[in-house]
Amino acid sequence: MAIADNLTHILAKIAAAARRAGRDPASVRLVAVSKTIPAEAVEDAARAGQRLFGENYVQEFTAKAREVRDPVEWHFIGHLQSNKVKYLAGLVTCIHSVDRLSLAEEIDRQWAKLDAVCDILVQVNIADEETKSGTSASELTDLVAAMATLPHVRVRGLMTMPPFFDDPEEARPYFRELRRLADAVAAENIPGISMTELSMGMSGDFEAAVEEGATLVRIGTALFGERVYRP
Template identity: 70%
Template sequence: MSIAERLAEVREEIRTAALAAGRDPEGVRLVAVSKTRPAADVIDAFRAGQIIFGENYVQELRAKAPEVKKSVEWHFIGHLQSNKVRQIAGLVSMIHSVDRLSLAEEISRQWGRLSLSCDILVQVNISGEITKSGTTAENALQLVRDIAVLPNLRIRGLMTMPPFFDDPEAARPFFAGLRQLAELIDSEDIPGVEMKELSMGMSGDFEAAIGEGATLVRVGTAIFGERR
């Protein structure tokens, strides 16, 4: 199958999952995870109507973006080191993986140098796995409060990665936990903070994530095939 055909399948699966959950399919956006894929694949997906692409590695994004030369929207979804923020300042429209105050401060600093603002999501390690990045569910509210006072940032919501399960439904409680945490934070009415975005769900479990309120699903393999 071509990238365009797989993309159409994924879009239909997103639509079906949203309708099954009683949601408007327009409320779920697809982030095509293009890490390790060549620029040509990104261009193919763009020609098939895909706009948002997610990258995990700074150097790869820096090399790929100039090759694409299309009106795509880049999201950074991987673990981000503070000393590499400068390299993607102004290049990405959203960072999904802000998990500590020091990182947020550097993002604010680097975007401020360009007189721009960056949309961010706070990454929460909802499962508590030691191999996963993210603040804890217990510390998330305070982290949001601390970040909210920084200029040049807009907190738009939360992101998580659940444990891997053979049965996608097993991940549902983790998705529900992130939604409940977002609702708790939203109820605090912190100035400048929105909880409109929930970035959760990947190729194997995005239908369950949509059922629990995902607004951004990060899908790579189902669109581009196995990683190279």
């Protein structure tokens, strides 16, 4: 199936899931995960109407961003080392995977050089998996409050990656918990902080994520097929 057909199918599923939850389908955006996908496939998706793409690897992304000529928006969604932030400055509009204050401080430094502000999402490791990045639920509010003092960083919400399950219903409690955590942070009324974005849900479980409040779903395989190559 062509990328354009896949895109139509996915968007229909997102819209249906949003309606089941009594939500406006326009409140959910598809982040097309283009890691290990060549620039030509990104341009195919862009020509089909997709405008928002998510990348995981800094070196691969910066090379690809130079190749893609279509007007697209880039988010960075992968684990990020502080010493790589400088390569993203000015290229991405949002970083989903901010899990520590030192990383937010480096983003603030790099975007200050551009006299700009970077939107970020705080990654939460809800399942406390050792193999995954993310702050703990117990440390979340204090971390967000510290990030709120950075003038070139704007916390827009939260991100999580639940454990992998064959049955997407098993991921639902983790999505529900991220929504609860966002509501709890919002209730603190921290100046400059909004919890308008929830980045959660991937190819196998995005419908459950949308039903639980996702505003950004990160979908790669269902759109592009299996990865073409690995960096």
